[in-house]
Amino acid sequence: MITTVEGVSGAGKSLILAMLADAEVKKERRVFAEADFAFQGYEEFTLPGPGSDGYSDCSIYLDDAYRFFDSRASASVQNREMTLLVGMSGHNRVDIYIGVLALDILDRRIRRLVGTRIICKGVKEEKAEVSIVSASSGEEKEVTVDLSGLYSLVKPCERLRTIQSWDTLGFIKEVLEV
Numbered sequence: 001m002i003t004t005v006e007g008v009s010g011a012g013k014s015l016i017l018a019m020l021a022d023a024e025v026k027k028e029r030r031v032f033a034e035a036d037f038a039f040q041g042y043e044e045f046t047l048p049g050p051g052s053d054g055y056s057d058c059s060i061y062l063d064d065a066y067r068f069f070d071s072r073a074s075a076s077v078q079n080r081e082m083t084l085l086v087g088m089s090g091h092n093r094v095d096i097y098i099g100v101l102a103l104d105i106l107d108r109r110i111r112r113l114v115g116t117r118i119i120c121k122g123v124k125e126e127k128a129e130v131s132i133v134s135a136s137s138g139e140e141k142e143v144t145v146d147l148s149g150l151y152s153l154v155k156p157c158e159r160l161r162t163i164q165s166w167d168t169l170g171f172i173k174e175v176l177e178v
Contacts, residue, residue, distance in 0.1 A: 007120030030058035063099035
Protein backbone atom coordinates (compact mmCIF):
# COMPACT_ATOMS: atom_id res chain seq x y z
CA MET A 1 0.00 0.00 0.00
CA ILE A 2 1.10 3.55 -0.65
CA THR A 3 0.75 6.04 2.17
CA THR A 4 1.52 9.73 1.88
CA VAL A 5 2.56 11.89 4.81
CA GLU A 6 1.77 15.45 3.78
CA GLY A 7 2.17 18.92 5.23
CA VAL A 8 4.06 22.18 5.06
CA SER A 9 7.66 22.45 6.23
CA GLY A 10 7.90 21.90 9.97
CA ALA A 11 4.49 20.20 10.25
CA GLY A 12 6.01 16.93 11.50
CA LYS A 13 6.20 14.80 8.32
CA SER A 14 9.73 13.51 8.97
CA LEU A 15 8.94 12.79 12.60
CA ILE A 16 5.79 10.82 11.71
CA LEU A 17 7.76 8.88 9.07
CA ALA A 18 10.49 8.15 11.63
CA MET A 19 7.89 6.96 14.15
CA LEU A 20 6.31 4.60 11.61
CA ALA A 21 9.73 3.28 10.51
CA ASP A 22 10.77 2.67 14.12
CA ALA A 23 7.59 0.68 14.78
CA GLU A 24 8.27 -1.49 11.72
CA VAL A 25 11.91 -2.11 12.68
CA LYS A 26 10.72 -3.19 16.15
CA LYS A 27 8.42 -5.72 14.44
CA GLU A 28 11.48 -6.98 12.52
CA ARG A 29 10.29 -5.79 9.13
CA ARG A 30 12.97 -4.72 6.67
CA VAL A 31 12.94 -0.95 6.18
CA PHE A 32 14.60 0.91 3.31
CA ALA A 33 14.96 4.69 3.08
CA GLU A 34 16.95 7.23 1.13
CA ALA A 35 20.39 8.13 2.50
CA ASP A 36 19.38 11.36 4.26
CA PHE A 37 16.27 10.00 5.97
CA ALA A 38 16.12 11.20 9.58
CA PHE A 39 15.60 7.75 11.17
CA GLN A 40 18.39 5.41 12.27
CA GLY A 41 18.29 1.67 11.65
CA TYR A 42 17.24 1.32 8.03
CA GLU A 43 18.86 -0.07 4.91
CA GLU A 44 19.66 2.43 2.14
CA PHE A 45 17.14 2.63 -0.70
CA THR A 46 18.46 2.61 -4.27
CA LEU A 47 16.51 2.39 -7.49
CA PRO A 48 16.33 -1.19 -8.73
CA GLY A 49 18.23 -1.44 -11.98
CA PRO A 50 17.22 -3.26 -15.17
CA GLY A 51 16.85 -6.99 -14.60
CA SER A 52 16.65 -6.53 -10.83
CA ASP A 53 14.05 -8.38 -8.81
CA GLY A 54 13.56 -5.14 -6.87
CA TYR A 55 12.18 -5.12 -3.38
CA SER A 56 9.87 -7.58 -1.61
CA ASP A 57 8.45 -8.12 1.89
CA CYS A 58 9.59 -4.71 3.16
CA SER A 59 8.71 -1.06 3.60
CA ILE A 60 10.25 1.87 1.76
CA TYR A 61 10.33 5.39 3.24
CA LEU A 62 10.88 8.33 0.91
CA ASP A 63 10.93 11.74 2.59
CA ASP A 64 10.72 14.76 0.26
CA ALA A 65 9.48 12.33 -2.39
CA TYR A 66 9.05 14.89 -5.14
CA ARG A 67 12.68 14.00 -5.93
CA PHE A 68 11.48 10.53 -6.94
CA PHE A 69 8.02 11.27 -8.37
CA ASP A 70 8.22 14.76 -9.89
CA SER A 71 5.00 15.64 -11.72
CA ARG A 72 6.93 17.81 -14.19
CA ALA A 73 9.36 15.06 -15.22
CA SER A 74 7.03 12.13 -15.81
CA ALA A 75 9.01 10.89 -18.81
CA SER A 76 12.30 10.67 -16.87
CA VAL A 77 13.95 7.29 -16.38
CA GLN A 78 13.76 7.70 -12.60
CA ASN A 79 10.00 8.42 -12.67
CA ARG A 80 9.38 5.39 -14.90
CA GLU A 81 11.45 3.10 -12.65
CA MET A 82 9.66 4.40 -9.56
CA THR A 83 6.27 3.91 -11.26
CA LEU A 84 7.22 0.29 -11.96
CA LEU A 85 8.34 -0.20 -8.35
CA VAL A 86 5.07 1.29 -7.08
CA GLY A 87 2.99 -0.70 -9.56
CA MET A 88 4.58 -3.97 -8.42
CA SER A 89 4.49 -3.09 -4.70
CA GLY A 90 1.23 -4.97 -4.04
CA HIS A 91 2.46 -8.13 -5.71
CA ASN A 92 5.77 -7.95 -3.85
CA ARG A 93 4.28 -7.08 -0.44
CA VAL A 94 6.01 -3.69 -0.31
CA ASP A 95 4.54 -0.78 1.63
CA ILE A 96 5.70 2.64 0.45
CA TYR A 97 5.55 5.71 2.70
CA ILE A 98 5.96 9.00 0.87
CA GLY A 99 6.67 12.31 2.62
CA VAL A 100 5.65 15.30 0.53
CA LEU A 101 4.68 18.95 0.93
CA ALA A 102 1.47 18.52 -1.11
CA LEU A 103 -0.06 15.62 -3.00
CA ASP A 104 -0.28 17.49 -6.31
CA ILE A 105 3.52 17.80 -6.46
CA LEU A 106 3.67 14.06 -7.15
CA ASP A 107 3.30 12.47 -10.57
CA ARG A 108 -0.35 11.67 -11.36
CA ARG A 109 0.41 7.94 -11.81
CA ILE A 110 1.52 7.84 -8.16
CA ARG A 111 -1.29 10.06 -6.80
CA ARG A 112 -3.87 7.64 -8.20
CA LEU A 113 -2.37 4.73 -6.23
CA VAL A 114 -2.33 6.34 -2.78
CA GLY A 115 -4.34 4.27 -0.29
CA THR A 116 -3.95 6.37 2.85
CA ARG A 117 -3.10 10.02 3.41
CA ILE A 118 -1.66 11.29 6.69
CA ILE A 119 -1.97 15.07 6.71
CA CYS A 120 0.27 16.75 9.28
CA LYS A 121 -1.07 20.00 10.69
CA GLY A 122 1.77 20.93 13.00
CA VAL A 123 3.90 20.01 16.01
CA LYS A 124 3.53 21.73 19.36
CA GLU A 125 5.04 20.65 22.68
CA GLU A 126 6.06 17.22 21.33
CA LYS A 127 2.59 16.47 19.99
CA ALA A 128 1.63 16.33 16.31
CA GLU A 129 -1.87 17.02 15.06
CA VAL A 130 -2.67 14.82 12.04
CA SER A 131 -5.62 13.72 9.93
CA ILE A 132 -5.68 10.18 8.56
CA VAL A 133 -7.75 9.82 5.39
CA SER A 134 -8.64 6.55 3.67
CA ALA A 135 -8.63 7.00 -0.11
CA SER A 136 -11.07 4.13 -0.66
CA SER A 137 -13.76 5.07 1.86
CA GLY A 138 -13.07 8.76 2.31
CA GLU A 139 -13.21 8.23 6.07
CA GLU A 140 -11.17 10.82 7.97
CA LYS A 141 -9.92 10.64 11.54
CA GLU A 142 -8.26 13.43 13.55
CA VAL A 143 -5.44 12.19 15.80
CA THR A 144 -2.95 13.72 18.24
CA VAL A 145 0.35 11.82 18.14
CA ASP A 146 2.70 11.87 21.14
CA LEU A 147 6.25 12.44 19.86
CA SER A 148 8.00 12.45 23.26
CA GLY A 149 11.02 10.20 23.16
CA LEU A 150 11.08 10.23 19.38
CA TYR A 151 13.83 12.85 19.08
CA SER A 152 16.34 10.34 20.47
CA LEU A 153 15.57 8.00 17.54
CA VAL A 154 16.29 10.46 14.77
CA LYS A 155 19.71 11.29 13.42
CA PRO A 156 21.08 14.54 14.78
CA CYS A 157 20.69 16.88 11.86
CA GLU A 158 20.41 20.62 11.54
CA ARG A 159 16.98 20.44 9.88
CA LEU A 160 15.39 18.62 12.82
CA ARG A 161 17.04 20.90 15.38
CA THR A 162 15.68 23.88 13.47
CA ILE A 163 12.18 22.40 13.31
CA GLN A 164 12.23 21.70 17.06
CA SER A 165 13.47 25.15 18.07
CA TRP A 166 11.87 27.58 15.61
CA ASP A 167 8.27 28.66 16.00
CA THR A 168 7.53 30.73 12.88
CA LEU A 169 3.96 31.59 13.81
CA GLY A 170 5.03 32.60 17.33
CA PHE A 171 7.78 34.78 15.85
CA ILE A 172 5.36 36.47 13.43
CA LYS A 173 2.82 37.09 16.21
CA GLU A 174 5.57 38.51 18.43
CA VAL A 175 6.90 40.86 15.76
CA LEU A 176 3.47 41.99 14.62
CA GLU A 177 2.22 42.13 18.21
CA VAL A 178 -0.90 40.18 17.33
